[in-house]
Amino acid sequence: MSDHRHRFLQLALAADALRFGQFTLKSGRLSPYFFNAGRFDSGSRLAQLGLCYADAVAAAGIRYDVVFGPAYKGIPLATAMACELAQRGQDLPLSFNRKEVKDHGEGGQLIGADLNGKRVLIVDDVITAGTAIREALSIIRAAxxxxxxxxxxxxxxEIASETDSRSAAQAVAEEAGIPVVAVATLADLLEFASGNPELVGYRQSLEDYRSRYGIAAKR
Structure with missing residues (x-):
């Protein structure tokens, strides 16, 4: 496992953003773990998280000109990453959207940098159904x-449904024709749990969940 993946999972566990037990997801599935990016709720935690995001994107080799955070959770995440990039000497523009179009003042739906003619990197917490990401893609293209x-x-x-064997991330990547990078994955979490005495007891339930809902391994 790469260093940024391990650091991220340690950070998520320490922040209680990564929890184990029994959780009913929006999909109705009963999951042995739950991730809530809202628990990265301090300057220190966000700074460390921004470092993990920046490392993941650098490892993926994506070329971009603007960092974009979809409302709401994507806004602090994109901001944290942009601050980390600036520390590395890469001071890039930042933009994010409003949930509702503003009809007074400066107006519009976007706040921050102009997106016209720019390559835009979207920064968010997770892709569940892909609805928020697809909305962000439309906003970026319209701008x-x-x-x-x-x-x-x-x-x-995990698979989107019984009739769609792709994950939400795979579906969005194929539809948009762009890479979707994760700081960490379920596979990383399984490896992390194996090496952590406090979590090793959860590994079997994680394996069972992946067997039932996980996407097919790449050949």
């Missing part, structure tokens, strides 16, 4: 930008 890639914190690597 004249070109989506360059998507980076999320955790890819659960």
């Amino acid at each position: 004249g930008g070109t989506p360059a890639g998507i980076v999320v914190a955790l890819d659960r690597q």
Whole structure:
């Protein structure tokens, strides 16, 4: 497992953003783990998280000009990553959207950098059904930008439905024709649990969940 993946999972566990037990997901599935990026709720945690995001994108080799955070959780995540990039000497523009179009003041739906003619990297927490990401893609294209890639914190690597064997991340990547990068995946979580005495007891339930809902392994 690469260093940024391990650091991210340690950080998520320490922040209680990664929890184990029994959780009913929006899909109705009963999951042995749950991830909540909202628990990265301090300056220190966000700074460390931004470092993990930046490392993941650098490892993927995505080329982009603007960092974009979809409302709401994507906004602090994209901001944290942009701050980390600036520390590395890569001071890139930042943009994000409003949930509702503003009809007074400066107006519009976008806040921050102009996207026109720019390659835009979307930064978010997870891709569940893909609805929020697809909305972000539409907003970027309408503003004249070109989506360059998507980076999320955790890819659960599970099928979208009984009739669609792709994960939500795979579906979005294929539809948009751009890479979707995860800081860590369910496979990483399984490896992490194996090497952590406090979590090894959860490994079997994670394996069982992956056997039932996981996407097919790449050949």
